[in-house]
Amino acid sequence: MTNILEISLETFNDLIHFVYSRLTTVSITASVFCSESLCFTIIGSDEQYFVIKSPPPSSNTCKFAYIDEKGEVKCSMAPAIGRPSVVVVRVKSLKEVKSFEESLKIR
8 A cells, every 4th residue: 555645844945945955966857836825746656655745936937946055945937057946837736536547538
């Protein structure tokens, strides 16, 4: 059985710091998903998944997030050149489905 652990962070900045800490020299980008009410990312393996969530960013002009030289989270509409970045993907809706086939039906 797969375990799912939900972790709620206080701020969007906390989520970006967490995701940023998992970046490597091989993988310098990551994604978070955001709706109007929350942002989240999912990390998992065969037996355990972590859903890490936070409030959304305060600005709608956040397509890319990065950490500057002072350790502060910055948002922009374009990726920062030469820096690892987190892509902020806007989500229209979330819905639980029973299978991939059901999810991929053209409506």
